[in-house]
Amino acid sequence: MGDTVQAGRTIAASPGLLIKGWGEETSVVFAPANARTHWISAEAASVLETLTDGGPVADSALDAGAETIDALLQAGLLRRVE
């Protein structure tokens, strides 16, 4: 299990993508592209939290929380850098 998002903290992981966690096993992420909120593992949230390059998810970021990241990719919330 990766790090959890710090309790009570909202992080902009990429432009407009908001993650909020409470130091628990799950976090929530808001994607303005479709105005939907998703419930994701803190592991995946932690991965998203580390993104600083404007949003695209590098393959190397998929080592942890891959299933959730894939779900976000399929939902069009993130774009994979090949």
Added chain:
Amino acid sequence: MTTLLQSLGADATRRALRSPGGLLLQMGPFVARLATRIPAVSTAIETLYAAYPVASADTFVDFDVGVHRPASWRHWWQPQVVFSFEGQEPFNPLPGGQGFPLLEWGLNWCVYGICHQYLILHAAVLERNGRALVLPAPSGSGKSTLCSALLFSGWRLLSDELTLICPKQGHIVPNPRPVSLKNDSIDVIRRFAPQMRLGSTVRDTVKGVVAHFAAPPDAVRAAHQPATPGWIVLPKYVAGSPARLEPIERARAFMQLVENAFNYDLFGAEGFNLVGSVIDRSACFSFEYSDVHEAAALFARLADGQADGQEPTAH
């Protein structure tokens, strides 16, 4: 000087309801113009809104609504009622005896369909010691039964159906209105609170047997006093279950608020941050129960800080 509906008297109330200007009632943050010529609906309004302030004629009206007999020959053999909003009739007519429930459902529709100055949740909400207890749940989960038991156990009613969250201050705005009970919960609460003044029982509605009782006058008088989020509890009636309150992850509680929100999508990132701030300030639980006495006792301990649970992460 505030005039309460009960001070008008039955005749004046009926005249107002039948007049072109209608009866203007202050319902929490909203003013509704009510109109009806149906005696049973007039009687229910007189009884169940007795403690509400009558608004002055020059007040801004949020909802212009009425319940009427549709203009049809059908009323001679099968009376019906129809809800009107701003002169439009947005719903199909219902059987003639369902006028007051239809008015209440229509008023709810007005609130969640129009009042986007608030984030609106499908949730009962009560207050004790300044903190709000939010009970988000779909119909049939025992939300109104639990809410009713609590309001007769020292909790202040803010709403049995719609939780209004102010985006600016993040507090919860009261909108106390008559409480709707359905089916078996009618007798459950009648036994729990014999002092309850129940209106007419209406059968064969889409929700089964329905009856309303008046919001406590204290709750109506305090309708201008908002409350700070304190607890999010996901209630579920489970036959035979002991009262069981279990902490849940805040992300799960967050998603339940979103699932039960009427207009979350309209707020975008502001809604995300607003729900997040509500969760920050709340302890979050799931709750199963079958006995309202047991439930009321447990929530009293929760309010007094004696029940196991989380502490809010921020204030």
